[in-house]
Amino acid sequence: MTLDLNTVALAFGAGAAAGLVGCFAVMRRMTLAADAISHIALPGIGLAILLHIHPIMGGVAALLVGTLLVWGIENRTRLATETIIGVVFSVALAIGSLMTTGEQLIEALFGGVGRLTAFETILGLVAAFGVIAFVVLQRQRLVLALVSPEIAHTSGINVQRLNLYFLLVFAITIALGLRYLGVLLVGSLVIIPAATAKRLGRSLRAMLIISVAVSIASTTLGTWLALALHRAPGSMIVLVAAGFFLLSLLRR
Amino acid sequence: MEISRKGSSAKTVHPALKVVNVSIGFENIPVIERLTFEVAHGSALAIIGPNGAGKSVLAKALIGVLPYEGHIRWADNTKIGYVPQKLDIERDLPITGDDFLRAKAAVSRASRGEISDVLGLVGLKPESANKPIGALSGGQFQRLLVAAALIGHPTVLLLDEPTAGVDEPGQESLNHTIERIRDERGLTILFISHDLSVVYQYATNVLCLSRGRACCGVPRTILTPQLLQELYGAPVGYHVHDDSRP
Numbered sequence: 001m002t003l004d005l006n007t008v009a010l011a012f013g014a015g016a017a018a019g020l021v022g023c024f025a026v027m028r029r030m031t032l033a034a035d036a037i038s039h040i041a042l043p044g045i046g047l048a049i050l051l052h053i054h055p056i057m058g059g060v061a062a063l064l065v066g067t068l069l070v071w072g073i074e075n076r077t078r079l080a081t082e083t084i085i086g087v088v089f090s091v092a093l094a095i096g097s098l099m100t101t102g103e104q105l106i107e108a109l110f111g112g113v114g115r116l117t118a119f120e121t122i123l124g125l126v127a128a129f130g131v132i133a134f135v136v137l138q139r140q141r142l143v144l145a146l147v148s149p150e151i152a153h154t155s156g157i158n159v160q161r162l163n164l165y166f167l168l169v170f171a172i173t174i175a176l177g178l179r180y181l182g183v184l185l186v187g188s189l190v191i192i193p194a195a196t197a198k199r200l201g202r203s204l205r206a207m208l209i210i211s212v213a214v215s216i217a218s219t220t221l222g223t224w225l226a227l228a229l230h231r232a233p234g235s236m237i238v239l240v241a242a243g244f245f246l247l248s249l250l251r252r
Numbered sequence: 253m254e255i256s257r258k259g260s261s262a263k264t265v266h267p268a269l270k271v272v273n274v275s276i277g278f279e280n281i282p283v284i285e286r287l288t289f290e291v292a293h294g295s296a297l298a299i300i301g302p303n304g305a306g307k308s309v310l311a312k313a314l315i316g317v318l319p320y321e322g323h324i325r326w327a328d329n330t331k332i333g334y335v336p337q338k339l340d341i342e343r344d345l346p347i348t349g350d351d352f353l354r355a356k357a358a359v360s361r362a363s364r365g366e367i368s369d370v371l372g373l374v375g376l377k378p379e380s381a382n383k384p385i386g387a388l389s390g391g392q393f394q395r396l397l398v399a400a401a402l403i404g405h406p407t408v409l410l411l412d413e414p415t416a417g418v419d420e421p422g423q424e425s426l427n428h429t430i431e432r433i434r435d436e437r438g439l440t441i442l443f444i445s446h447d448l449s450v451v452y453q454y455a456t457n458v459l460c461l462s463r464g465r466a467c468c469g470v471p472r473t474i475l476t477p478q479l480l481q482e483l484y485g486a487p488v489g490y491h492v493h494d495d496s497r498p
Contacts, residue, residue, distance in 0.1 A: 139355075140358035148336050149317070152359070155356060198345075
């Protein structure tokens with residue numbers, strides 16, 4: 001991986017998208033879900049490698065299917081989301097590790113290195129733009145549904161559908177970070193900047209701005225550090241984000 | 253069973269709400285069975301009953317978030333402002349009262365000006381509205397919920413214990429406010445309350461719920477010592493019943 005324009009552009013796009021989605025994920029208490037849902041990508045990556053198609057495509061497909069599965073089970077049974085995600089994620093990890101082996105597995109788990117193609121960059125930027133637009137346009141509905149699903153319902157919001165859209169956008173965001181961070185670390189890009197912002201922000205606007213800033217700082221600084229120190233970008237990005245979080249703990 | 257506003261029985265021809273044979277249950281345990289009542293436009297219906305009688309459950313079925321059997325029919329163009337009983341939110345949520353009201357206004361396509369109007373109506377200071385909602389006192393939070401319910405000019409207010417956690421003088425002013433808004437805007441109000449003096453003072457009609465049996469009428473006829481004894485039961489009998497639940 002080199003610090004070319006594609007890498008920088010995608011670091012910004014993925015960072016902004018993860019920062020925004022992360023705020024609502026953290027406020028909706030989906031921190032565990034963020035980590036778990038990302039593991040669903042693994043069997044998709046494995047299958048894509050077997051079929052000789054782009055691994056990320058397989059990951060994205062698996063994430064979308066997994067998200068629909070979680071949402072479907074949640075609406076049909078009275079099981080808690082955490083329980084469903086727990087089951088789905090272990091099964092996904094089991095199947096995924098059967099299908100991928102050796103170096104490919106390590107890369108899928110911890111993120112890859114290598115040059116981004118123009119196609120990957122454009123696809124990533126389009127996805128990031130879609131995610132950012134969704135959160136910005138739907139933030140008022142998301143706030144209302146977050147504070148009280150009943151009030152949201154009486155205000156004319158289809159809460160169930162909004163939840164599905166949010167989960168899908170969440171899955172796309174995870175997919176955006178998959179390439180850098182891998183299945184095991186990508187959840188932290190969504191969660192850590194938002195958790196930092198939740199500690200520092202005193203209003204919705206403040207939280208969104210801080211989260212996006214911390215997230216972009218983590219992806220860009222992390223990528224740069226990875227190149228300078230010849231380390232995997234995923235680990236560096238997470239460590240930078242964790243550094244911001246630790247700093248936020250200093251503030252009472 | 254029919255509830256009509258004192259002196260305006262003609263309005264019940266097109267009631268604000270008609271509930272016919274509604275049953276609600278959880279996992280085969282019935283909470284409400286074959287309930288039938290009507291609410292006239294512009295009336296204030298108090299829903300009373302002991303704990304576990306299904307008051308909040310009924311409210312949730314009325315707004316359409318709980319499944320039920322039977323018919324619930326609101327008048328055409330009904331817009332409901334709902335105040336839930338309690339909210340499951342984290343105390344350190346960085347969402348201010350103002351964020352919440354702005355979200356409600358945006359979704360209800362109401363103007364920003366309405367926010368300051370409703371804040372004035374419920375007596376919540378703008379500096380309180382600028383605090384994160386987790387930092388508000390119980391009373392301030394209830395006022396915020398009522399303010400949010402008023403945004404978007406609802407035709408019906410459905411309030412699940414709107415004054416819970418509000419201090420004594422605050423309760424009185426909040427109840428007064430709700431009554432004043434009802435008069436000014438010609439709203440229909442349904443409220444759940446445990447405070448029978450409040451029910452007596454503000455309700456035009458009362459619906460009492462009690463395990464399978466329901467009664468309704470004007471406060472004068474419902475709030476009699478005899479009926480209340482029947483409704484809430486002798487303390488011993490009620491406790492035995494409650495403890496025998498699985």
